[in-house]
Amino acid sequence: MKFHILAIGVLSASLLGCSSAENQTELKAELPKQQAMVVTANPHATAAGLEVLRAGGSAVDAAIAIEAVLSLVEPQSSGLAGGAFMVHYDNETKSLAVYDGRESAPSGATPDMFMLENGDSMPFIQAKTSGLSTGVPGVLAMLSMAHKEQGTLEWASLFSYARKLANDGFEISPRLHGMLARFGKYIPSTPEQGPTDAHQYFFDDAGQPYPAGYTLKNPDYAKTLDIIAKDPAEFYHGDIAKKIAAMVQQQPRAGSLTAEDIAAYQPVKRTALCQPYRDTQVCGAPPPSSWVAVGMIMGILENGPRPSAAGPDDPKNWALLAQAQQLAYADRDQFIADPNFVDMPLTGMLNKDYLAKRATLISDKATPLTYAVGDPWAYNDTPSNETAGIDATQDVHGTTHFVIVDTKGDVVSMTATVESIFGTTRMVGGMFLNNQLTDFSFQHHDKDGNAIVNAVAPNKRPRSSMSPSIVLDKDGDFLMATGSPGGNNIIAYTVKTLVGVFEWGLDPQAAVDLPNMVARGKTVRLEKDAASDSLIVAMKEMGFDVDASKGENSGLSVIMRKPDGRLEGAADKRREGIIGTL
The missing domain is CATH 1.10.246.130 (Gamma-glutamyltranspeptidase, large (L) subunit, C-terminal domain)
Structure with missing residues (x-):
């Protein structure tokens, strides 16, 4: 389609390292009047959201397509094996709802799981790059809940952009390459350090991160999207859940997360x-x-x-x-x-x-x-x-955020995360597992013996x-x-x-x-x-x-x-944010 070609042309320029001003170039569909808007941290994600809105999708539909893309092209920040919060505004009823997809601790979590034998807190990097830090992923269950209430397009149709990008490949953006250059040393390159899937995905035979502009493919993620598109419950009750649990339970510093923990997860509408x-x-x-x-x-x-x-x-x-x-x-x-x-x-x-x-x-x-x-x-x-x-x-820093206004005037403001950069660095089905449990306090009592409210507990959601x-x-x-x-x-x-x-x-x-x-x-x-x-x-x-x-x-x-009803967007020049209008 003409719009698709236009969008990809703008995206390619951005991903190859255009200036901040160029990053702010708006993607415009050929409509006489601005009716909707998407702002995300990545040009591909913005284009995916616009594609859904152009097809008559709701803000929630667009959010699903956007997060599926971000999980692929911005894996240092968020992903479908992570968590999120969504605030939704219904323009017809003038009502707000919050969808809580925060990860939860496994049933086997203990208050001292991030403490050393001498009572000190475990060093953060050790906790992050381990099985101990992965909580039950919540974002997909949250998006499924929101879609049942606010979606207009078929669930299965919302993953086509991300699936094509995973199969055909996407250009590594300057920001993604910069993250690999700075933090790649924390990605295990030998089995003694931990699972090496991420190193094999991002680094060449000489051990160097692929450069910006390199076309990276992720067929495993495309297969995961095929499963999710047919039935999101399969993520929580099928082979994906079993593989996530098995990866979490690998050494070093194995976690206790089980397939049963994943199956028991429930998003919350607040x-x-x-x-x-x-x-x-x-x-x-x-x-x-x-x-x-x-x-x-x-x-x-x-x-x-x-x-x-x-x-x-x-x-x-x-x-x-x-x-x-x-x-x-x-x-x-x-x-x-x-x-x-x-x-x-x-x-x-x-x-x-x-x-x-x-x-x-x-x-x-x-x-x-x-x-x-x-x-x-x-x-x-x-x-x-x-x-x-x-x-x-x-x-600890991490995470992504995007905002959407659809053609009906409904609004989504959503923040999603795998916690720290590349989560645990462990991968399943082309996705990075979150290290969200490091958002708990590593200590469970202060020096005076008072209980810390954000301490670890089984099935608890970290602050x-x-x-x-x-x-x-x-x-x-x-x-x-x-x-x-x-x-x-x-x-x-x-x-x-x-x-x-x-x-x-x-x-x-x-x-x-x-x-x-x-x-x-x-x-x-x-x-x-x-x-x-x-x-x-x-x-x-x-x-x-x-x-x-x-x-x-x-x-x-x-x-x-x-005041005149027009929408005005803003994207942060500190990242690769881009505004898309429809």
């Missing part, structure tokens, strides 16, 4: 959390997602000192944002975990009076008060006598930083969808777009382009290549412990509805 902000509602996924911290930051900013009209040009506005982050991260780290295992003061954390009280701690200079844990239980609808332990969960968000206007109509990859940084990255647009008056792309700033605990990390020297100096002069870091690698995808 009610969205929403935080009033100005004349909007900012909404996202409830725990085990950490989105509540996004809502807290916006509530603290609304109830705190007003920003100046200078927006991002005023360092004091950045100081306000940094302190709001510190306040929210402190509470999030302390209280949020799997709701099936712990009680949480969710209503207290989003209580207006509590947020106003937290906002009084914001000062014109740095203060330890803003990274101390608060007492949201005092404002909660239920009390608690428990003292939560000080969190020991590690900070997630994934925070897909949708903003509604005062009439309940869709206004904006946003989100990002980035591990614990996701909260800060996502908030940056909300603050940029709604506090500082920027358009979505300008908000995405702002310097990334992550203020979790005492240290405030500022993106060195994007932040001005004057901002870094000013933050230091206000007493902040500033780390000017090059590592603030977000992957934001945003769609906003303008």
Whole structure:
């Protein structure tokens, strides 16, 4: 088809390493008026989503096709053997739903499975590249659930783009090659180090990663897609589940995941959390997602000192944002975990009076008060006598995010992951297995003997930083969808777009382009290549412990509805994001 040829032509230029501006080139179908939009972190994924929308598919249909492609072309970030959260907006009913596809720990998991005999935590790389770290994959079951409720096209039709790409091959993108060049040393190359499937897939006979532009084929993944397309339940009850369990149970550091654990997995449909902000509602996924911290930051900013009209040009506005982050991260780290295992003061954390009280701690200079844990239980609808332990969960980056608006006006904001780069590096059926269980705290009690809420437990879902968000206007109509990859940084990255647009008056792309700033605990990390020297100096002069870091690698995808109904997208130049319109 003409559209398909046009799309592939744009994709090839991008995958061969075009500039950031070229990466932002919009893929346009030949329709007289913009009716729908897709923003993903990869050109192939954007094209796959548009293909589905053009065929009359829903936003959920497009999400399925997109994730099937990302599992192939962006395996360092997400995949069908990983997990996800999806926030869905139904334009007809003006209602929100959250689909939870977070992975779960196997029934044989133990609280000390990531601890050494001397009581220390296992080194992260050892835990990651092992069978211990793989949870039951949840994204496919979640997508199947959402499709039954929101899909319009046949399930089997949604995998054709990914299947063709797997069989015919795709060009290794500059980002994928860069990940292999930087982190390939952690991919086992000998059986003593671990299963070597990934090394054989990505590296040549001389042990070098294939270059950007090299055509990589994955026929095993195409066969997996054939099975999934016929019946997604086969993933959880058939040979794929048995092979995943067998791979997890291989040495070194074998895990306990069984085929029975995989068969028992159930996705969850949840009610969205929403935080009033100005004349909007900012909404996202409830725990085990950490989105509540996004809502807290916006509530603290609304109830705190007003920003100046200078927006991002005023360092004091950045100081306000940094302190709001510190306040929210402190509470999030302390209280949020799997709701099936712990009680949480969710209503207290989003209580207006509590947020106003937290906002009084914001000062014109740095203060330890803003990274101390608060007492949201005092404002909660239920009390608690428990003292939560000080969190020991590690900070790891990864993940992908995409947003979709279909021709009916329905919206998907979805974040998906295999956790760290290439997950465990173990492969089954052309897919990378997740290392999601390293999102648990490796320690189960703090030094005072208090239980840590995000500790490992059988069948528990680890706390997630994934925070897909949708903003509604005062009439309940869709206004904006946003989100990002980035591990614990996701909260800060996502908030940056909300603050940029709604506090500082920027358009979505300008908000995405702002310097990334992550203020979790005492240290405030500022993106060195994007932040001005004057901002870094000013933050230091206000007493902040500033780390000017090059590592603030977000992957934001945003769609906003303008007052005239037009859609405006933004894709993060830090990755290979691209906007597609229909």
